[in-house]
Amino acid sequence: MNARAQLSEDIFLLSALKASEKKAFDKLFRKYYPMLCAYCHRFVDLEDAEEIVQDVMLWLWENRETLIIETSLSQYLFKMIYRRALNRIARQDVKHRADTHFFEEMHEMLQNADFYQVEELTHRINKAIAALPPSYREAFVMHRFREMSYKEIATTLEVSPKTVDYRIQQALKQLRTDLKDYLPLLLLLY
Incomplete structure (x- = not known):
């Protein structure tokens, strides 16, 4: 599928999605889910990637009526995935540092x-x-x-x-x- 046909299909899917057409959402989900998971998996483990993509797709459905996309649908989805993956990494890093700090304190306490x-x-x-x-x-x-x-x-x-x-x-x-x-x-x- 060439870029123009891709863009045309995305515009149609987005329009149908805004009209709450479940079949359009299903098609959009099937079309983007595998590639979004693969992309997200570059940053986080597969389980987290799948969860992030599912959350984004759910958010897309829940906010379909007020959704404003100024770029292409695919660019919008990939940017959302990227930002959420970075947020997940940041949260995991903070949790890891806190766990390490608490472990060190507990280890010292138990040594004493x-x-x-x-x-x-x-x-x-x-x-x-x-x-x-x-x-x-x-x-x-x-x-x-x-x-x-x-x-x-x-x-x-x-x-x-x-x-x-x-x-x-x-x-x-x-x-x-x-x-x-x-x-x-x-x-x-x-």
Whole structure:
């Protein structure tokens, strides 16, 4: 397909999309999803790339009636993907630096703690984790100790990634409450 035909098709799809035609959105999704995922995967891992592209496509559908695109549709989508990938990288970098900082502080704290204090803390954490509702505990353990992604956990448990996120957040909330006297150690878990 030449550039002129491509542009013409995109203008038609965009017009139909603004008119809330689901078939136009489906066609647009099928047309752009693979190439946007491949492009985004240049910056982030495939799972994050797919999530970013899905979020952009959902945003496109939700904002279809007020959408103003001054460039071509493909340029617009690629710029959105690029910006969101950079934002994801920046968030991951900040989280990694914070995790490293907390780990170093916890490591230093544990170096200064005697064996019995560490044993008592470990016992309290295990007890608090065991007290979690089974579905929360299962998702929490898979994520924190088996280092499984939300998507992997969702597949294993046959639930949505949003359900996994909810369960882990609820587990963390309960652990923060149960272990409030040991807040510095909670930072290591979070």
